[in-house]
Amino acid sequence: MTGKIEAILIAGPTASGKSRLAVELAERHGGVVVNADSLQVYDGLKILTARPSDEDLGRVPHRLYGHVDPRSDYSAGAYLRDAERVLEDLRRQGLLPIFCGGTGLYFKALLGLLDPMPEVPATIREKWRARLADEGPEALHAELARLDPATAGRLSPRDGQRIVRALEVREAGGASLSGLQGGEGKALVDPDRARMIVLTPDRAELRQRIAGRFETMLEAGAIDEVRAFEATYPDAGATAGKAIGLAELSSYIKGDVAYGEACVRAVTRTRQYAKRQETWFRHQFDVRWLRISPRAAISQASEL
Incomplete structure (x- = not known):
């Protein structure tokens, strides 16, 4: 150093x-x-x-x-x-x-x-979030494809959070999200x-580490953490709600899936996420x- x-x-x-x-x-x-x-x-x-x-x-x-x-x-x-x-x-x-x-x-x-991103006023954010809830991500993806085809081409039609973000930025800043990524x-x-x-x-070692870490999370009280989180933040935002394991363990707590299935889903999602990170x-x-x-x-x- x-x-x-x-x-x-x-x-x-x-x-x-x-x-x-x-x-x-x-x-x-x-x-x-x-x-x-x-x-x-x-x-x-x-x-x-x-x-x-x-x-x-x-x-x-x-x-x-x-x-x-x-x-x-x-x-x-x-x-x-x-x-x-x-x-x-x-x-x-x-x-x-x-x-x-x-x-x-x-x-x-x-x-x-x-590039610096424009501040998005609450009124614009609430408008697009409401449309996402009413119309679904595919409909908004189609609108984004019309307004900013470059950004729409990089996003899944089911990725409502990122689609809404692109539409918010365009309306607030007067420019497409792809146009604001010039470095x-x-x-x-x-x-x-x-x-x-x-x-x-x-890759094989990472897959093992992911499975082992999730076991450690469970031993450390991950299920109780999910219960406490949902009780404290029932209206958590879309980003925080994407934490891997949150939806899976919540489904187990509610009785919608078996414990083993919830764990398998969480580990699988984590491995998929790691692969996307490596590619990026x-x-x-x-x-x-x-x-x-x-x-x-x-x-x-x-x-x-």
């Missing part, structure tokens, strides 16, 4: 060991782990979103975990504003920020590779002064990112 390095970025698929590596590096370099995962920002889902353990929280400082109300909408733009405040604080203290997570858009935002945003992290790492686990990182991150296996990263932590 040289004096020129101002930040470390650690990306990778879920269950690949990012948090362990981040804590190791934070201890070695006097750093602070900063969340870069779109679900770990939410309160109430510490177990299911695999937020850092109490042990890790005691070893090094962590920031931007569990600070968002699950009923709130939270975008890459909102994350960037929060991250900027954290960075200013850490730089004043002379502490190294170590960004860790699996949300690729957050990393692109940090590096200035996303002219404000960079908070200079890639030439950052160490950027993508963990690339063996492979196509979106350039050669400046060091691609390394989790095992090698830990053994070479002193050199990273």
Whole structure:
């Protein structure tokens, strides 16, 4: 580690060991782990979103975990504003920020590779959410295809959340979402002064890690967490509601599916999500990112 390095970025698929590596590096370099995962920002889902353990929280400082109300909408733009405040604080203290997570858009935002998104007024947001509830995602996808065919072509007709987001942004900003992704945003992290790492686990090993981690979540009280979350946040937003395991365990609690089936569904969804993350990182991150296996990263932590 040289004096020129101002930040470390650690990306990778879920269950690949990012948090362990981040804590190791934070201890070695006097750093602070900063969340870069779109679900770990939410309160109430510490177990299911695999937020850092109490042990890790005691070893090094962590920031931007569990600070968002699950009923709130939270975008890459909102994350960037929060991250900027954290960075200013850490730089004043002379502490190294170590960004860790699996949300690729957050990393692109940090590096200035996303254009600033317009603020969406509540009236526009509520209008499109109401239309989604009334008409369904396929109908709105057809409208998006007419208004912004480039963005519509990248979205599934069943992905109501992202379809609505694209329509909201277009109405609020007067431009298509695809037209606002030219990579002219404000960079908070200079890639030439950052160490950027993508963990690339063996596929078979990752599948085993995902299954084992879900078992650990269940042992840690994931079912009780789901009960408490739904009681506290019955009107949780669409993003927080996407936490893998939430819908599956909720169905089990309600008696709609057997326990074993709920677990299989959650593990399967997690594996599918990990595969999508791996594909995204492979196509979106350039050669400046060091691609390394989790095992090698830990053994070479002193050199990273």
